[in-house]
Amino acid sequence: MRYQCQFRRHSRWISADTSNHKAAAKTLAEFIELFEAGRVDRDFSFIRLKRERLEQEAREYQERLAIQTKHLIEQVLPEFEKVHRSGGIRRRGDRKETKQVSTQGVMGQLRRVLEGLTRIDEITAEHVVQWGEAFVEGGRRSKTTRRHHETSVKSFTAWLDRTGRLPSDPLRGFRRTHVPKNQEIRTRHAFTKEELVKIFNAALQGPLRQKWTGVQRELLYRLCMETGFRAAEAGAIRKRDFAEDLTTVHLAPWFAKSGKEADQPIPEWLRPKLSLFLEPLKPEDFLWPGGWKEQDDGTWEKRGWINYKGAGRVLKADAADAGIVIGQKAKAKNGGRVLDFHSLRHNFGISLRGLPKEMQMRLLRTESDEVWRRYAHPDDIQDLTERIAAVDSRVRIV
Secondary structure, X not given: OXXXXXXXXXXXXXXXXXXXXXXXXXXXXXXXXXXXXXXXXXXXXXXXXXXXXXHHHHHHHHHHHHHHHHOEHHHHHHHHHHHHHOOOOOOOOOOXXXXXOOXXXXXXXXXXXXXXXXXXXXXXXXXXXXXHHHHOHHHOOOHHHHHHHHHHHHHHHHHHHHOOOOOOOOOOOOOOOOOOOOOOOOOOOOOXXXXXXXXXXXXXXXXXXXXXXXXXXXXXXXXXXXXXXXHHHHOOOEHHHEOOOOXXXXXXXXOOOOOOOEEEEOOHHHHXXXXXXXXXOXXXXXXXXXXXXXXXXXOEEEOHHHHOOHHHHHHHHHHHHOOOOOOHHHOOOOOOOOOXXXXXXXXXXXXXXXXXXXXXXXXXXXXXXXXHHHHHOXXXXXXXXXXXXXXXXXXXXX
């Protein structure tokens, strides 16, 4: 009789025709013990049993892996994003479900705060504090921005606790950075007419920046100034987003900071310049490519120049060529004004003066009176002449 050895890759023989009866009897006893224990099948083989054992070990490994994966930050974040995008994250004291507002911004804040961590059980108040101190070090970022990041990570850990992914919320007693109500928000200011002319001319005459020609950069500045688009929103514009007569441009909700779609009007004088620029492009081509990346699930993620604020960098370089220094550190040189790429949105807000307030807020894509005041600067009485001139059908200064 022959059966397959469970430890060796060959068969073992049990034969009566042997000179060593003692060894044969021992082997037979081992076989009988295995057979009675059910460890050898009727074919005297361990193959099926070994396969079952391997399958059981594989199942146990997958279960352990699933438990470990359940606590990985990169595995949990997409689930949180889906819930947040659907309005399932509630703010404290708000009985209504949150709107689909700035989900992408929240996810970007979370990834910045959680950078360097792998598992959700590694999130601690000490880590958030250390990250926040490094975030505002040097004065490049404000305490208000730090507080926004802390709010996002607190909502994330509360959701982890609420869904049973963590036994308790590690940031339950964590206090966000205190920002006094009377503390000035880092408000930008609008460029003057002379500054814009210099920057536009410097862009047209300047070298390639961010692989963009001077025409591309000048058009980017003008489009943002004429529509109020932020740099990331302008980076999402494709040829197909424009109306056939170029009277409006459409912004999809997943690209907008507010999470709402928008159709912004384009002034008549800018349409010929846009027409020449769009002519060689395909419908799916971005006007300023390299900023957004479509994921496998159909969502869009900030990449490239949008992710590292390349638009602000090229504007700063063009402004320097024009003899204008911009940025927070140049506030004193600019008469107390803070100028950067976002200032173009302030130029847009100021250009709306003379229109009804409701129309201004609609074009600024906001329902907040505070946001309207921030961009429209209604209390600024030093430019009354410009305000009167703007009444004429939203005629631009430049």
